Amino acid sequence: MDALAALLDGPRAQGAFLLRSVMRAPWSLRVVDEAPLTLVAAVAGESWLVVDSQPPLRLRAGDVAVLRGPEHYTAADDPATEPQIVIGPDQACRAPDSGPGGDYRDLGVRTWGNDPDGETVLLTGTYNLRGAVSERLLSALPPLVALSDAPLIPLLAAEVGKDEPGQAAVLDRLLDLLLTTTLRSWFARPDAMAPAWYRAHTDEVVGAALRLMHTEPARPWTVDALARATGVSRAALARRFTRLVGEPPMAFLTGWRLALAADLLREPGATVGSVAAKVGYGSGFALSTAFKRVHGVSPAHHRKHELAVHGIEQQDAVV
Numbered sequence: 001m002d003a004l005a006a007l008l009d010g011p012r013a014q015g016a017f018l019l020r021s022v023m024r025a026p027w028s029l030r031v032v033d034e035a036p037l038t039l040v041a042a043v044a045g046e047s048w049l050v051v052d053s054q055p056p057l058r059l060r061a062g063d064v065a066v067l068r069g070p071e072h073y074t075a076a077d078d079p080a081t082e083p084q085i086v087i088g089p090d091q092a093c094r095a096p097d098s099g100p101g102g103d104y105r106d107l108g109v110r111t112w113g114n115d116p117d118g119e120t121v122l123l124t125g126t127y128n129l130r131g132a133v134s135e136r137l138l139s140a141l142p143p144l145v146a147l148s149d150a151p152l153i154p155l156l157a158a159e160v161g162k163d164e165p166g167q168a169a170v171l172d173r174l175l176d177l178l179l180t181t182t183l184r185s186w187f188a189r190p191d192a193m194a195p196a197w198y199r200a201h202t203d204e205v206v207g208a209a210l211r212l213m214h215t216e217p218a219r220p221w222t223v224d225a226l227a228r229a230t231g232v233s234r235a236a237l238a239r240r241f242t243r244l245v246g247e248p249p250m251a252f253l254t255g256w257r258l259a260l261a262a263d264l265l266r267e268p269g270a271t272v273g274s275v276a277a278k279v280g281y282g283s284g285f286a287l288s289t290a291f292k293r294v295h296g297v298s299p300a301h302h303r304k305h306e307l308a309v310h311g312i313e314q315q316d317a318v319v
Contacts, residue, residue, distance in 0.1 A: 017091060017126040018171050020160045022113035023047075025120070027076060030083035030096060034070035036138060037127040039179050041065075041150060043157045045120030050074040051144045059122075064150040064182050068141045077120065091126075109163045110171075123156055125175040136259060137183075140195040145186045152178045197252065200244040205230050209241060213253050217260055218280045223249055253280075258294050261287060265303040272299045 020043075021029075031038075040049060042059040049057045049065055051073040059065060067073055074083060083096045085104050093104065107116045156174045159167070187194035201207040208230045213221060226249055227237040241249045257279040264275045272284035281287040284299075291299045 016172060016175055017124075017128065018110060018160060018175055019091075019124050020111045020157070021120075021122045021124060022107055022111060022116060022118040023077070023120045023122075024113075024115035024118035025077035026081045027114055027118075027120070028078075028081040028083045028085075029075045030072070030086045031075065032072045033087055033089050033091065033126065034072070035126045035128050036069045037179075038067040038069065039064065039123075039125040039127075039175065039182070040067065040075065041123040041125075041153045041156065041178065043121040043123060043153060045118075046077075047120050047122060048074075048076050048079050049144065049146075050076070050079050054144050057144060057146055059146070060148075062149050062153060064147055064153065064178065066141070066145040066179065066182055066186075068138055068143050068145075071143050073144075075122065109161050111161060121157070123153070123160060125179070127179075136255075137195075137198075140193075140198070141183075145182070147182055147185055150178060150182060152181065196244060196246045200241075203240070203244055205232055205237065206241050206244045209237065209249060210245075210252075213249075213256055217253070217257050218278055220280065221250075221253055254290065255294075257281070258291055261291060261299065262295065262302060262306075265299055266306045270303065275299070 040059065041064045042061050044061050046061075047059045049059060049067070051057075051067060052071055056079040057065065076083075086094050086096050088094070103114050104112065105114075107113050152174065156171070156178060159170055159174060186192050187198055197210065201210055209226045212219075212226065212229055219225075223234050223238055227234045230237060232240070238248060241252070245252055247255075261275050261279045261281075264270055264278060265272075272287055276282070276284045276287035279287070281290065288299055291297075291302070295302060297305075
């Protein structure tokens with residue numbers, strides 16, 4: 001596993017919200033759901049995205065945009081069109097300021113809008129679950145990322161209206177694939193300012209060490225063990241890793257393990273001991289000490305808070 005794959009693990013497990021919107025001008029949607037991550041793909045026509053802190057962005061057919069929450073944004077046929085609908089958490093819709101809204105309605109399977117023959121078609125995928133692992137990558141994104149000529153949009157558009165067995169899983173995978181390819185293309189751009197640990201994946205030695213830590217966090221890694229696995233000396237690995245990533249190997253590994261632990265503690269039946277074993281700590285006490293030092297709260301307190309925030313029933317006590 002690498003950090004880009006880990007970004008999708010939590011949202012993918014929970015299922016992302018996906019909707020096709022079909023609109024005829026004038027139209028304007030104000031989105032205040034504060035989702036951690038939203039993907040908007042333009043299938044047909046032209047539209048505008050206006051993120052509160054950014055200049056307006058025009059989307060044409062084939063364009064895809066990734067929006068990082070919790071900032072609010074507006075999607076419209078024109079930046080000057082006043083919002084007709086406000087979309088809040090859980091995709092709840094209301095008229096702006098309790099005034100009259102547009103004629104927006106259900107238009108079929110996963111389809112919504114103000115006209116079934118509208119000239120503008122958008123696909124919106126919303127990832128609602130934020131985790132400590134995904135935060136490591138989300139924090140590196142600007143509020144709005146946009147790319148043109150995304151090849152997967154037609155395939156996703158063809159599948160979104162189907163109502164067949166297993167269709168939700170198919171759509172989740174396609175949405176994840178579109179998001180992954182978009183982010184990978186974005187970070188490959190010289191002006192994207194990808195985080196140092198992401199860029200370091202291309203280095204023959206440091207990239208190999210990162211993949212080992214990401215894939216096998218439970219192994220008792222030391223700098224010596226990583227150096228042997230990557231075919232260099234201990235000093236060479238430490239020097240090269242620190243230069244490219246910005247921190248020593250063991251400091252990076254600690255951060256990665258504790259981010260994984262924070263996410264794993266949300267899982268049903270998780271205990272501090274079981275999570276400790278999965279992320280490379282010899283005991284629940286050792287994990288608790290490190291976790292509280294970094295996060296400021298105990299793993300048990302973190303789990304209780306996360307379950308309450310996400311409405312997940314706590315099945316077992318954390319011990």
